[in-house]
Amino acid sequence: MNAPVTENPDLHRPDRFTQDRLSWVPWLAPVEEAELSDAQRDALVEPGRAKHPYFRLLARDPDALRARTLTDFDIFHNTTGGIGRAERELSATAASRQNGCVFCASVHSAAATRESGRTDDVQRLLDEGVDADLGDERWNAIAAAASALTRTPSAFGTAEIERLRSAGLDDAEIVDVINSAAFFNWANRLMLSLGEPEVPRR
Secondary structure (H helix, E strand, O other), X not given: OXXXXXXXXXXXXXXXXXXXXXXXXXXXXXXXXXXXXXHHHHHHOOHHXXXXXXXXXXXXXXXXXXXXXXXXXXXXXOXXXXXXXXXXXXXXXXXXXXXXXXXXXXXXXXXXXXXHOOHHHHHHHHHHXXXXXXXXXXXXXXXXXXXXXHHOHHHOOHHHHHHHHHOOOOHHHHHHHHHHHHHHHHHHHHHHXXXXXXXXXX
């Protein structure tokens, strides 16, 4: 694709991490919704994603988008065994907070709050960062593990796993923490390289 990069000098950018809904503006042109091919629509998996410019941009490589979407859905929605949805979202929020993806942090922090009811603890993670006390050792251990994996994947190891185990997580739950953090460690970096968040105009 030989498309020009779009600059947005007048964009209303967020000035903090937030649980509020944000928009996202691409630097490269996404596929127009009306021009999506059948293969691209199939790759979105969920038809509503055709409204979002990020997914329409990724639709330029439908095979990769489909694999990414199915992986995303399996990590966050297949809660048969392992940790619950709230803690998967917490792990993703901590990864997003660590690597500075304000948009993804907003989506996953809102989901962590919705699934857990722990608005203040989630907001503390956004406001104070990954070292914030989130109210109990289980959540603190999950945030610390996600942060360590995001910061330097090769440095993640025994100490983080043992802390998770000491906080009461079994092997399947630890795998879920790792999967959700690792996926967003990658996904955030992709999103950060393709566009930026915007505060919607009221």
